Amino acid sequence: MQALYRPPLHHPKPRIFGSQTAVVTGPKDQEIHCDRHGRVKVQFHWDRESNGDDKSSCWLRVSSSWAGNRYGGMTIPRVGMEVLVTFLEGDPDQPLISGCLYHAEHIPPYDLPAHQTRSVFRTLSSPGGNGSNELRIEDRAGQEHIYIHAQRDWDQNIEHEQKIRVGHERHDRVEGNSYSEFKAEEHCTVDGNRLTEVKADDHLTVGGTQHIRVVDGLLAHAGQEIHLKAGNNVVIEAGLEITVKAGDSFIKIDASGVSITGPQMKLNSGGKPTLGTGASPVLPGLVKQAGDKGPGQLLTQRLGEPGPIVELCQKPENGTPMDCPLADCGCRRALLSRGPV
Incomplete structure (x- = not known):
C-alpha cells in the first residue's frame, strides 16, 4: 500500500x-543617528554583509529607566557604542x-x-x-x-523656593559680568x-529713600572730590563738634561757640562758589531668563481609550502577505516597509 506523504506546511x-x-551604526560622518522615537540601528558581530551604516538593521527601541508621555529619561546610544540586544x-x-557596554577600546570615564x-x-x-x-x-x-561641569551654559528654573546651606566657606568666581534681579525685597x-x-x-x-545707620564711626575718604547735593535741605548735625577744614583754614563749631581761623577772612x-561734578549713576543691565522646558504631559492610560480594530492577515495557507485579500493588511505594510531583501 502506498500513501502520498506531504511534510507539514x-x-x-x-x-x-x-x-x-x-555596535550602533549610522550614516557616514554622523555621530548620533536616531528616529523620533529614540530608536537606533545596529550591526551584529556575526553580520558580514552590512556596511555599518544606516541600513544595517531595522530600528531598535532603547530601554530607559523611565519613559512617560513627554517626560522621563532620554539617553541615545551613539554610533560606535557596543550595546546589549x-x-x-x-x-x-x-x-x-x-x-550599553564598555570594552577595551571604550573605557570608563575614570581609571578603575x-x-x-x-x-x-x-x-x-x-x-x-x-x-x-x-x-x-x-x-x-x-x-x-x-x-558638576557644564561645557557651555547652565540654566536653572525653580518654580517656588530655593534653600542653600553651606556649612563652611563659599567661593564664587565669575569671569565675565554678573547680573541679579529681585522682583521683591532682598535681605x-x-x-x-x-x-x-x-x-x-x-x-x-x-528710587526712594536711603537709610544708613552706623553704631560707631562713619569714615569716608575721596582722593579728589566729595560732592553732596540736595534739592531742598542739607542738614549736618553733631552732638559735640563740627569742623570744616581746607588747607590752613577751618571753621569749628562746638558748645563754646563758632571759631573761624585762616590767613584771611572775607x-x-x-567770588563764586565751586561747583561739584554731580552724580550720574549708570543703571544695571537686564537679567536674562533661564531656559524653561515645561513639565511633561501626564501619562495617558491608552488601554482604556477606544481604538480602531485591526484585522488579522488573511493570506492563503500557502501564500504570502502579498496575497492577502484585505485592502489594508498590516503584515503587507510591514513587509513593504523593509524594502527588497
Missing part, C-alpha cells in the same frame, strides 16, 4: 533565546536594546579600580567631541564630593565683617 518561527551584543519573548523581529567609589555621568559634545558635561559623585569616606545679614573692593566705578541708584567780598 506550518514551520515554527525561529526563536533567539538570550542576548547578543552589537535582547529579543522580546525570543522573537527575532522584536529586538530591543537593554544597555582607583576611582571605584565614583558614580559618574559624563557626556561628549557632538559633533567633534571637544567638550563634555559631567555629574560626578564621590563616595570615598572622608572625601565625599559632588562635582542680607552679615554676622562678621564685610569686605568689598571695587577696582573701577561704583554706581548706586535708589565776608561779602565777591
